[in-house]
Every structure is written in C-alpha cells, then in structure tokens.
Amino acid sequence: MTEVIQTTIDIYKNYIGNSMMAVLLMAAVLYLWVTEEKKEIKILFVYLTAAVGALFFFPVFAYIAMHVFLDKQVYYRIIWLVPMGMIVSYTFVKVVTQIERKRRRIVVSVFALLFLIQTGSLIYLNPMVTPRENLYHLPAEDIAVADVLHVDGRNVKAVVPAELLQFIRQYDPSIELAYGREALVDGWSSNPLFECMEANPVRSYAITDYSRQQGVEYIVLRTGTPIVGGNPIQKYQFTYLTTVENYDIYIFDDAEFAEEKKAEYASLMDEDWEENWTNTH
Amino acid sequence: MWIHLGLLFVCTWVLPFCAGVLPVRIMKEEHRSFGMIWVSGWFMMFAMFQVLVVPFIVAQQSFSLAVRTYSIVISAISVVSLVIGRRALKKSMDNLKDSRIENGQLPVMILVIVLIALQLAGAFFLQYLDGDDAFYVATSLTSEHMDTMYRFTPYYGANGELDIRHALSPVPIFMAWLARVSGIHVTILCHSYISMLFLLLMYMIYFQVAKRLFPNQKKNQWLFLLFLSIWYLFGNVSIYTAESFAFTRTWQGKSMFPNLVIPYLFLWMFCMAKDEMDIGEWAMLFLTTLAATFTTSTGIFTVPILLGTEAVIIAVVKKKAMVVVQTVACLVPCLFFGMLYLFLK
Numbered sequence: 099m100t101e102v103i104q105t106t107i108d109i110y111k112n113y114i115g116n117s118m119m120a121v122l123l124m125a126a127v128l129y130l131w132v133t134e135e136k137k138e139i140k141i142l143f144v145y146l147t148a149a150v151g152a153l154f155f156f157p158v159f160a161y162i163a164m165h166v167f168l169d170k171q172v173y174y175r176i177i178w179l180v181p182m183g184m185i186v187s188y189t190f191v192k193v194v195t196q197i198e199r200k201r202r203r204i205v206v207s208v209f210a211l212l213f214l215i216q217t218g219s220l221i222y223l224n225p226m227v228t229p230r231e232n233l234y235h236l237p238a239e240d241i242a243v244a245d246v247l248h249v250d251g252r253n254v255k256a257v258v259p260a261e262l263l264q265f266i267r268q269y270d271p272s273i274e275l276a277y278g279r280e281a282l283v284d285g286w287s288s289n290p291l292f293e294c295m296e297a298n299p300v301r302s303y304a305i306t307d308y309s310r311q312q313g314v315e316y317i318v319l320r321t322g323t324p325i326v327g328g329n330p331i332q333k334y335q336f337t338y339l340t341t342v343e344n345y346d347i348y349i350f351d352d353a354e355f356a357e358e359k360k361a362e363y364a365s366l367m368d369e370d371w372e373e374n375w376t377n378t379h
Numbered sequence: 380m381w382i383h384l385g386l387l388f389v390c391t392w393v394l395p396f397c398a399g400v401l402p403v404r405i406m407k408e409e410h411r412s413f414g415m416i417w418v419s420g421w422f423m424m425f426a427m428f429q430v431l432v433v434p435f436i437v438a439q440q441s442f443s444l445a446v447r448t449y450s451i452v453i454s455a456i457s458v459v460s461l462v463i464g465r466r467a468l469k470k471s472m473d474n475l476k477d478s479r480i481e482n483g484q485l486p487v488m489i490l491v492i493v494l495i496a497l498q499l500a501g502a503f504f505l506q507y508l509d510g511d512d513a514f515y516v517a518t519s520l521t522s523e524h525m526d527t528m529y530r531f532t533p534y535y536g537a538n539g540e541l542d543i544r545h546a547l548s549p550v551p552i553f554m555a556w557l558a559r560v561s562g563i564h565v566t567i568l569c570h571s572y573i574s575m576l577f578l579l580l581m582y583m584i585y586f587q588v589a590k591r592l593f594p595n596q597k598k599n600q601w602l603f604l605l606f607l608s609i610w611y612l613f614g615n616v617s618i619y620t621a622e623s624f625a626f627t628r629t630w631q632g633k634s635m636f637p638n639l640v641i642p643y644l645f646l647w648m649f650c651m652a653k654d655e656m657d658i659g660e661w662a663m664l665f666l667t668t669l670a671a672t673f674t675t676s677t678g679i680f681t682v683p684i685l686l687g688t689e690a691v692i693i694a695v696v697k698k699k700a701m702v703v704v705q706t707v708a709c710l711v712p713c714l715f716f717g718m719l720y721l722f723l724k
Contacts, residue, residue, distance in 0.1 A: 117616035138652035139592075141692050142645065149688045167680040167717075174619045175677045178637035179685045181645055183614065183622065184585070187606040188592055191599050207602075211609055218613025221626045227507050235506035235570035253536065264513040267536065268566050271517065271524040278534025279513040 102161045105170060106154065113174045118217035123147075123182045126189035133192070143185045150179050239343035240265040246340060246347055246363075247273050247316050249355045256316035257309055259345070260296055276312050299324035302375065306334035315353040319346045322374055330375040339363050341371065387561040387568075391576055395420030397457035398427075402666070403471070404464030406659030409594070411470040414583050419663060421580060422643065423460075426669035427453055428553050429712075436528045436546045437723070443526055445552070446559050484598040491601055494608045495582055498626075502574035507627040512569075515631045518551035519558065519565040528552055543723045547716050548675050550632035569630035577629045577639065582608070584642045591649050632674035640671045640678060641685075648689050651702065661709065669712040679717045683710050 114120050131144045153159045154176045164170050190210055197203045221227065231238045244266050247256050257276040258266060264279050277289040291308040294301060302325050309317055317336055321344045325331060332338055336348040337356075340363045349356050396413075399420025403411050431452055435445040480488075517533035525531050529546040532539050545551075554573065558565040563572075585607055589600035614622025621637035628634040647664040650656050656664075668686070671678030690706035693699060 113617055113619045115616040119614075119616060119620075137696065138649060141652040141689065141696055142649055145692045145696070146648075146685075146689050149692065150685065153684065153688075168677065172677060175633075175637075176681065176684075177619075178621050178641060178677075179681055181621075181641055183607050183610040184588065184642065184645065187603050187610060190606045191593065191603045194602065195599060211606070214606075214609055215613055218610075219615045220613055221615040221623065222501060222505065222612075224507070224615055224627075227505050227627075230504055230506040230571075233571045234564070234566045235508075236566065237508070263534075264510050265508070267517045267533065268512055268520065271520040271536065274536035276535065278532065279510060280534055282510075 099157050099161070102157045102164065105164070106157070106160045106173070109170075109174045110154070110177070113177055115219070117219065118213075119182060122186050122214075122217075123180070126186045129189055129193070130185075139188070143188065147180050147185065150176070234269060236265045236269055239345065241269050242342045243318060243345050243347065244270040244273055246342055247318075249359070252355070254315050254353075254355075255313050256318060257291055257295060257305070257312075257314050258318040259320050260292075262318065262345075276309070276314050295319075299326045299376070301325075302327035302329060302331045302334060306331060306336050309350070310335070315350045315356075317348040319348070320344065321346050325373060325375045326378045327375070328377065330373045332373065338371065338373070340366055341368065346371075346373075383562045387557070387563060387572065390557055390560055391572075392417075394453060394457050395424055397461040398423040398453065399460070400467050401460035401464035402659055402663055404467035404659070405657070405662065406467075407655060407657050408470060410660070411467050412474055412587075412590075413471050415587055416467065416471060418580065418583050418587060418643065419666075420457075421639075422663065422666050422670045423456070424453060425553070425673045426666040426712075427456060428549065428556070429669055429673040429716075432528075432549055432552055432556075433547060433716075436549060436552070437541070437719075439527070439530065439541060441526045442522045442528050442552070442555065442559075445528065446556050449556060450560060478597070481597045484601055487598060487601040487605055491604045491608060494605070494612070495579070498578055498608070498612070499575045502578055502626070502629065503571055506570065509628055509631075511628065511631060511633075514545075515551050516554075516566050516569055518545070519555040519569070522552055522555040523559055523565065543720070544676060547679070547720050547723075548632050548673060550630075550635065550674055553673075554630060573630040577635065578625065581625060581638045581642070584639060584646070588642055588646050588649070591646060591653075633677065636671065636674040636678050640667065640674055640682075643667050644671070644682065644685070648686065651689065651706075652693055652697075654697075656705075661705065664709045665712070668709055672712050672716040676720060679713050679720060683713045683717075686710060 127144055127147050130139060134140050134144070160173065163176065164173050168175065194203055194207050197206055232241065234241065240262050243258070243262060247254055248270055253272045253274050255274040255276065260282060263275065263282060266273055267275065277292050281289055281292040291305065291312060294304040294308055300319065300323055305317060317331070321341055331348055335351045337351055337360065339347045339349045339359060349359055396417050397420065399416040399418065402419045402423060403416045428449060431449050432445045435448070514533050521531050521533050521536065522528050529542040530538065554565055554569055558568050561568070582604065585604060586600070589603045593599040593603060611622045611625060614620050617623065624634035625638045644667050647660055647667060650660050668682055671682045686706055686709065690703045693702045
C-alpha cells in the first residue's frame with residue numbers, strides 16, 4: 099500500500115510540475131466554499147472536486163484503478179475529471195466582479211493574469227513545438243525517404259534508422275517496417291535487427307542477414323554511418339540505390355521491383371558515392 | 380482541391396449543424412443557440428459513430444462497409460433532424476437577434492477572439508512531433524490503406540489480432556472516415572485542420588458553459604473565456620495536463636476526452652445540479668457518455684466515477700434520490716462498453 103501511495107504522489111507531482119496550478123485550484127475551491135451562494139456551483143466545483151481529489155489520493159481506489167481498469171501510466175487521467183481551468187476562471191470572474199471600482203477591477207484582473215502567465219508555461223515555448231515544414235506536420239526528410247521507398251500498387255518492407263520510425267508510416271502506410279516505434283520504448287519489444295541498425299559501427303553482414311530473414315526490401319542508413327565487416331553491404335544482395343536528405347537507401351536485389359527501381363534511380367546515381375566501409379577481417 | 384475542401388466543410392460544419400438541430404429542439408428554450416446546435420451535432424456524430432462502427436470493428440468487417448453505413452445513416456439523421464427540429468433554428472435566430480452587447484463587453488470579446496484566432500494559427504503553422512501519432516494517425520492511414528480496422532499493427536504494418544483495447548474507442552477510424560469522404564490525406568487532416576477545428580469546438584463548448592455559469596451576464600461570460608484561454612495557453616506545465624493535450628494532440632481521443640467531453644459533461648452536470656434537466660438535456664447527457672466511450676477507454680471507466688459521484692452528492696444535498704436512477708440510465712453506454720471491454724480483453 100505504501101508503494102501505491104508513493105506512486106500516486108509521484109503521478110500528482112509529475113502532473114503539476116513546478117506550477118501553481120494546484121495552489122490556484124485549492125484557493126478557488128476554498129473561496130467558493132466560503133462565499134458561493136449557488137448550491138449547484140458548490141456541488142460541482144467544491145464538493146465534487148473534493149470528492150474526486152480524495153478518490154485520487156485514496157490508496158484503495160488508486161490500487162484498484164491502477165490494477166483493474168486503468169494502469170499506472172494513465173492513472174494521472176483521473177486528474178482530468180477536475181476541470182481546473184473552468185473552476186479557477188469562474189472564481190476569477192466572481193472575485194473581479196465583486197470589486198466595485200472599475201480601475202481596481204482592471205488592476206486586479208491584470209495582476210491575476212500576470213500571475214497565471216508567470217507561474218504557467220506557454221505552450222509555444224515548449225522546445226518540441228517548431229514551425230511546420232509541410233501540411234503533414236512531419237519532418238521533410240521522412241517524406242523524401244518515403245517517396246523513394248514507395249512502389250505503386252503494393253506494400254514494401256523497409257528497415258530505417260530510429261528517428262524515422264515514428265513518422266514514415268504517418269505519411270505512407272504502404273511502407274511496412276521491420277520494427278516500429280515500440281522498439282524505441284524499453285520493454286515493449288526486442289528485435290535483433292534494431293540493435294544491429296543502431297550499433298556504431300554497423301556490421302554489414304549482420305544487418306543484411308537479419309534483413310533477408312525478415313523479408314526486408316530496403317535498408318535505410320544515415321549517410322556516413324561507419325560500416326564494418328568482411329564485405330561492404332553491396333556484396334550482400336543489397337545494392338545502393340540513392341541518397342536523399344542524408345539517408346543512404348539500399349534495395350534488396352531479389353525484390354520484385356528492384357530492377358525497375360534501379361533503372362529509375364540510375365540517372366541520379368552519384369559517381370563519387372562510397373560506402374563508409376572498413377574491412378575488419 | 381476545392382471539391383475536397385467542400386466535402387470537408389460539409390462533413391465538419393453542415394452535417395454536425397444539421398444533426399444538432401433536433402436535440403436542441405427538445406431542450407429548454409434558454410439552451411437554444413447556433414453554438415449549442417453545432418456542438419450538440421458533433422456529439423451526435425461521435426455517439427452515432429460509436430454505436431454504428433464498433434459492431435463492424437468487433438465483427439472484423441471492412442472499413443469501406445463501415446464508411447458506407449455511417450455515411451448513409453448520419454446523412455439520414457441530419458436530414459431528419461433538420462426537418463423535425465427546424466423550429467430550434469427560429470428560436471436560435473430570435474435569441475441571436477435579442478442579444479445586445481453589454482457595456483464593457485466589446486474589448487474583452489475582441490481580446491478573446493484575437494487570442495483564439497492566434498491559437499488556431501498556431502495549430503496550423505506550428506508542429507509538435509508527438510510519438511503517439513505513430514499509433515493514432517497511422518491507425519487511420521492503415522485502416523484506409525488495408526480496408527480493415529485494428530487488424531494491422533500501425534507501428535510497422537504487420538497483420539495481427541484485433542486490438543480490442545483501442546477498438547472500442549474508434550476516434551482514429553472516425554478520422555479515417557473523414558479522410559475517405561473528403562479525399563484528404565489523414566495526416567494533413569489531423570495535423571492541419573482538426574487541430575484547429577477541435578480547438579474551436581472546445582472554446583464553443585466552454586462558451587456554452589459560460590452562458591450557464593453567468594446567465595444574462597455577457598461581459599462575465601467573455602471574461603471567463605479570456606481567463607480560460609490564458610489558462611490553456613500557459614497550461615503546458617507538464618506533458619500530462621489536459622491543456623498540453625489540447626494543443627499537442629488535439630485530434631487524438633485522449634485529448635478529446637478532457638477538452639471536449641469533460642467540459643460538455645460538466646455543462647449537463649451543472650444543469651443536473653440546478654434541476655434544469657428536460658428530455659433534451661437528459662438525451663444529450665446520454666449522448667455525451669456515449670461520446671466519452673468513443674474517445675478513449677479511460678472515458679469508459681472514469682465517466683461513471685465522475686457522474687456517479689455527482690449524482691450521490693445531489694441526492695444527499697438536495698435529497699433527490701431519483702437523480703441516481705436517472706444518472707445510472709445515462710451511464711448505460713459506459714457500463715455496456717466497459718463490460719464488452721472486460722469480456723473481449
């Protein structure tokens with residue numbers, strides 16, 4: 099039970115972060131409890147909030163929720179049942195409208211908003227929020243790679259570097275992958291090909307052998323990836339096709355569409371291109 | 380391109396508007412407005428999708444069949460709703476005509492509209508590369524591409540067993556439906572259009588809430604929205620908050636739950652606490668719990684906790700035991716899908 103209590107507290111702290119969200123909510127609920135005259139507001143914003151809050155921290159409920167109908171990863175969603183923004187905003191309006199002088203009302207409003215701004219975190223300052231590169235809101239290099247891999251009228255199977263895993267199938271679902279996003283999350287799955295692809299240096303025999311075993315038709319590597327082994331990749335039935343946006347693309351020679359693709363990209367072949375291969379045998 | 384945009388307009392503005400006329404027609408007069416019609420229409424569409432498409436998913440029928448069935452049924456419902464409920468339009472128009480701008484309301488109103496417009500522009504011009512889209516958006520795309528629903532792993536495209544955990548809350552299939560009907564790529568639809576549209580829908584819901592919280596106090600309604608929009612903008616204090624989800628995962632069911640379903644649920648819960656429930660309001664509460672099951676499995680299990688707790692509080696505070704029975708009736712969708720989930724799991 100101690101573990102459940104600790105987990106609940108951790109979940110709460112992770113949710114609230116360093117903000118004053120909870121303090122504002124508690125102040126609002128207390129204010130409404132003392133001053134609010136409308137019964138329906140008290141029921142919804144005071145009693146119900148208190149009940150949901152108590153349930154969230156109640157160890158027996160938390161244990162059942164985490165083990166039966168939710169799990170530890172999503173237990174924080176119980177906090178969503180308290181519409182904090184609605185309660186705090188309502189209280190703010192109540193406080194402001196009870197001030198009789200207009201100038202004082204404006205000053206209090208401005209200070210309240212500044213307090214909120216100061217203690218909160220603007221979504222647009224999140225480093226993950228960036229200007230879009232296209233209407234898909236996907237990295238441009240993922241789209242460029244997917245366009246090379248695509249074959250009309252059929253699915254293809256590829257193995258790609260970790261940073262492309264999450265996005266490539268959001269653009270083109272006809273591209274199957276040897277493994278997907280779950281490979282990035284500890285404990286979700288393990289595929290030996292993933293370990294080989296993300297190793298530094300990459301072993302040419304290992305990635306081509308696992309790729310053949312798993313029916314992979316394309317291998318995509320970051321340009322300049324150091325490759326070691328008895329032979330370069332090209333000697334293991336995967337021919338270099340082209341380079342786009344700093345990704346080298348190899349095609350499986352026995353793939354049904356291989357000759358057609360090679361012909362398509364022959365004219366774009368960079369004569370100076372060389373595999374970054376070192377013979378270790 | 381204009382044809383695609385036109386079809387998208389029909390699906391996201393005309394259909395919900397028509398579908399929302401009938402429920403608003405049977406609501407109390409003070410609830411009748413064009414905003415309420417549009418919002419109710421969306422919840423009608425969500426609820427109908429849940430009722431119609433989940434059986435297709437569980438029976439492992441094709442996506443195309445589900446698309447055809449839902450398109451026909453929701454179109455028919457929209458036409459019938461418009462014809463039967465058209466008097467709600469007249470009342471909504473009268474309410475609109477009667478509305479007068481209060482002293483001091485205009486500057487606050489302009490500020491709120493500018494803030495919301497900036498947020499919509501942010502949703503269009505800024506991106507947030509969310510890892511969960513590798514599941515949600517790819518599920519929509521895979522459904523369209525393979526003509527199946529929840530049968531192929533969206534992460535890498537392999538054939539597998541029915542993913543029942545997600546199948547009972549089919550928001551990605553809804554997005555795939557929208558993409559199929561409009562002819563627009565799902566990813567563009569979700570990231571560049573739904574991201575804006577559902578923010579607008581969220582504020583429209585909060586506007587309906589504001590009207591109930593501050594009846595006949597227009598300036599206060601807009602002041603409430605002003606503070607709320609600032610709260611949302613600065614609510615990115617962790618990746619878990621509903622506010623963070625509202626901007627970064629707008630098109631995912633788990634964002635729709637806290638930002639669309641919960642505020643709309645609170646609207647009806649407020650009416651319950653205030654004894655303002657008529658047949659239309661109870662019907663919308665029922666559709667809202669159905670919509671909660673549509674958005675996420677979290678909704679299936681947490682809405683009964685929220686609504687049930689409120690019913691008990693009302694029963695105790697107001698000495699009205701009947702409200703518990705009425706609430707349980709409205710929770711039937713959650714109970715049904717909850718049992719189905721546990722049975723199929």
